[in-house]
Amino acid sequence: MDFLELKNKASKLKDSAITASKSAVEYSAAKLADSQFTLKSIAEIKAFLEKSKTTTWTDSASGKEKKFKHQAIIIFVDTKSTFFKELLYKFPVLSAKAFSQNIALKLADISMKDLDEKVFGVWKIESLVVYEDTKVTKILVGEENIQKIVKSMSLDINKSIDELD
Secondary structure (H helix, E strand, O other), rough: HHHHHHHHHHHHHHHHHHHHHHHHHHHHHHHHOOOOOEOHHHHHHHHHHHHHHOEEOOOEEEEEEEOOOEEEEEEEEEOOOOHHHHHHHHHHHHHHHHHHHHEEEEEEEEEEOOOOOOHHOOOOOOOOEEEEEEEEEEEEHHHOOOOOOHHHOOHHHHHHHHHOO
């Protein structure tokens, strides 16, 4: 076997590895888009936003009532974009940050039918929208800003969003 044959075999092996990795990412993106992490309809979004409502609790001993504010975050993104595929690697980090603050987090397809941008606080580009009491409280627009939230060393998502505004 001469050097040229060895070089050709190495090139073919490299090409097949690249093809396999691309197909794995495509497969994972498709599975994430079809998973429970992605909201696919307006009804699912409205049901998810119910998690952002303030709850009350009454202490049985003292009779005092406490209110607990809740937040929900929806990342609106085109499920066919390259950013969505990159989000595969970033979503676990965001999920851990949201979990540490007791915030519900989901993805939503920005190109879904009957999505009213004014009601949900969405732009035509990638948006991270924070809801409290089913109302929009913060909007972070753009792929770069969402990446900054992921890369931030702080676990406090709200603080990171406020620093970007």
